[in-house]
Amino acid sequence: MLINGVEIEDTFAEAFGMWGSRLIITGANERWARTAAEAATGLATSIIGCGCEAGVNRLADDEETPDGRPGVAALFFTVSRSSMEAQLLTRVGQAVMTCTSSACYDGLEAEERLKIGGKLRYFGDGFQGSKKLGGRRLWRVPVMDGEFVVEETFGVAKGIGGGNFFIMAEDYPTALAAAEAAVDAIGDVPGVILPFPGGIVRSGSKTSSRYKGQHVSSNTPYCPTIRTVIGDTALRKGENAVLEIVLDGFSEEGMSRAMGVGIRAACIPGVTRITAGNYGGTLGQFQFPLHQLLKA
Amino acid sequence: MGCVSCTGAVLDGNVLTLVRREASPEAVDGSGISPDRFLGKSAAEIARLPARLGGREVTLGDLFAIEGFHPEQIVVRGDVRSLTDLGRGMTRGEVTVLGDVGPRVGAEMRGGEIVVQGAAGDALGARMRGGRILVEGGAGDFCGTAAGEPGQTGGTIVVRGPLGKEAGARMRGGMLVALGSTGERTGADMEAGTIFVAGRTGPEPGLGMHGGTIVVFGDAEPPATFDYACTYQPVFPGDYLRELRRWGLAEEDGGVEGAFRRYLGDLDSVGKGEILVRDQS
Known part of the structure; x- marks a missing residue:
């Protein structure tokens, strides 16, 4: 040909079977949404050396972010659901929560769920609060520039x-x-x-x-x-x-x-x-x- | 705006229509008018169901002309200002009222949708657990609750017009959206859940509040037992706006702009409630 x-x-x-999650990361503007997503997906080139493979993906044409702010999708792939949980806890906790103005939502409708925000909330030291909205629970963790909003669970699918x-x-x-x-x-x-x-x-x-x-x-x-x-x-x-x-x-x-x-x-x-x-x-x-x- | 699927059904004549035969000052107990109760019944069978007019036992057919055959899409027409408890405890389907309606609409509702194209009386959605209520006009006192009773624990109430006193009082979950103003003691003794007020609140919003959130886009003066914490830009109201937009109840694009003053209280109570008032400066 x-x-x-x-x-x-x-x-x-x-190619090989993996487990994937899709997060929607928003920020005060495009720059900070992308910064948080790029930090979270950093050093995630090869499953062998990095524990997961990840990258930033644009949102679908008809997709809006949960909070109406600028945002991007971040996709993560690992070899198992348990390793996905470990990766997301680290990456959302260390790279998204730390990034100014960021919020982090589930972007994958999947039956299997991983408790991520539900664990990261403890960073709030007892002052975290939650809102239940449309079947989802959002955690509001107090941080120095306001609040970090993170969804309780994230979907994981093949x-x-x-x-x-x-x-x-x-x-x-x-x-x-x-x-x-x-x-x-x-x-x-x-x-x-x-x-x-x-x-x-x-x-x-x-x-x-x-x-x-x-x-x-x-x-x-x-x-x-x-x-x-x-x-x-x-x-x-x-x-x-x-x-x-x-x-x-x-x-x-x-x-x-x-x-x-x-x-x-x-x-x-x-x-x-x-x-x-x-x-x-x-x-x-x-x-x-x-x-x-x-x-x- | 409102019940889109129901509107379509009106056009093709599939909805079950109840037309009030004649206006009466006596209260009509509408607790039996709900998709749950009508399911599997013909219009004739529904007409034979018992109802109450004042203290008298009658049938629904005595009070309403009933036609159509879609029990999960009910339209109520005529002068129903004395109709109480419409859709009480309903779990499914859609009920539309083409005009004003009496008190306790959607009380203890668990699912489905009620649309009132006029105004509603007191105790709208009292102790509501789930589902949605949209009122195009205003509503009376004690929205989401009733005098001295526990409040709303789930679901969403949206009222376009003004609300009376103690809207969202004793609320324990769910969402109450007042697109107009609210009366005194909005969210009084609230424990959880979220109240949005597009206009201004009456005196003493959040009095006795244990938890939960009142977000005010217009003007509000929290009681002296609330402490001002900071002025910041909360993200989560944008999540609610999107949810409302998904239901066709909000039209603007984007998130919630601007800064809000955050007050924590009521310090005479547990003090874990918050009132966010949009900063107008």
């Missing part, structure tokens, strides 16, 4: 982590421009995040190492600087830079849509190929065949 002269390999991205595609290009500026275009395009898809810095991964990994105790290592087959000294390079002559896009989301449909718009946006002159990472279909619960999702 060719898109704008760029070869799309006939392969698939292999999600998908590790969707991916690789952009191979003739040079780094082209790879970067293509990856940026992909990130911008995917940013319009609600319910999907790109957890790595700026949405782009430069240090893709493989699940093996020559060092004892090191479980992952650089994805050497895709590293151009050592192409000639390894026996299993995946790069062709003329491919001098590779960037990867990694996606997490709540649904296969959303992930497919995001990958589709991202790949199409990345097909610019100078990009040689787009492929995806998998383990032969042996490890992941989900498969995203590139040709199939691009035909949809």
Whole structure:
């Protein structure tokens, strides 16, 4: 398959089941809503090293924030419900509550609930109060600039982590421009995040190492600087830079849509190929065949 | 505004309509007029249900001309100013009154919706536990409660016109929204819940308040037994505004702007109540 002269390999991205939560974080203005969300989703690139994968997502077109103030969605993905609770307690408590003017609401209608605000309320030292509104309980915790409003519970639902595609290009500026275009395009898809810095991964990994105790290592087959000294390079002559896009989301449909718009946006002159990472279909619960999702 | 689904039903003639046959100064006990009681019955069967006019036992059919067949969407028409306890304890459905109505509408209501397109009498939504009441006009004294009785514990009451004395008194939960002004002792002896007053409150709002919140957008003078704490910008009123907007009861976009003066009291009581008065300076 060719898109704008760029070869799309006939392969698939292999992804895994995760648990996801969606928080709506508001602030006095867009700047502080985003600041709180970016702090809460910071250092959450890879589940392996960070305990969760997270990112900021815009609200849906017809969605308004619970308190009517400017806000954004923050999505979190972990391997279990219990680890989600631990992550949210830390991240909401340390990064949202501490951010001036912020408030934090559940943004996911899910049956399974995690008690987050209901635990963070104790920060109020007995002076916290609550309001029950439309079946939800909101806690008002006194803080130095007024009150931190946080919802008692947050929904947690099954999600998908590790969707991916690789952009191979003739040079780094082209790879970067293509990856940026992909990130911008995917940013319009609600319910999907790109957890790595700026949405782009430069240090893709493989699940093996020559060092004892090191479980992952650089994805050497895709590293151009050592192409000639390894026996299993995946790069062709003329491919001098590779960037990867990694996606997490709540649904296969959303992930497919995001990958589709991202790949199409990345097909610019100078990009040689787009492929995806998998383990032969042996490890992941989900498969995203590139040709199939691009035909949809 | 109001009961959108009901309005649609009026147009297609599906609603169950009760038209008062003739006005009477004697009280008509309307506690039997509720979707719960009408469910599964035809208009003829509903007409045979017992009712009370003054001290006399009559049937609903004696008092109202009844037609239509949707017992969960009831419209009451005619001069029903002497109708009391309409929808008492109802748990579901919609009741619309096309005009003024008497006291204790929606008392002990648990669910569903009542819309009064005129004014309502005293003790509107007394001891209400759930559901919604919207009154397009004003309402009498003791909204959400009754003299000396416990107050509202849940649900939402929205009144567009003025409210009488002791609105929200002894409230223990839920929301009372007065889009006009309120009389003396608004939220007196309140324990929990939230009262919004768009206009001004009468004297001594929150007197004896143990807990809960009174938010005043107009003017209010808390009793001397309340302490001024600070002037700040609370976030949570915006959450209520959005909820009201979701029900079609508020139209403006955005959150609640501006700063509020926060008073804590009543210090003669437990003192855990709060009155927020929008800062006009």
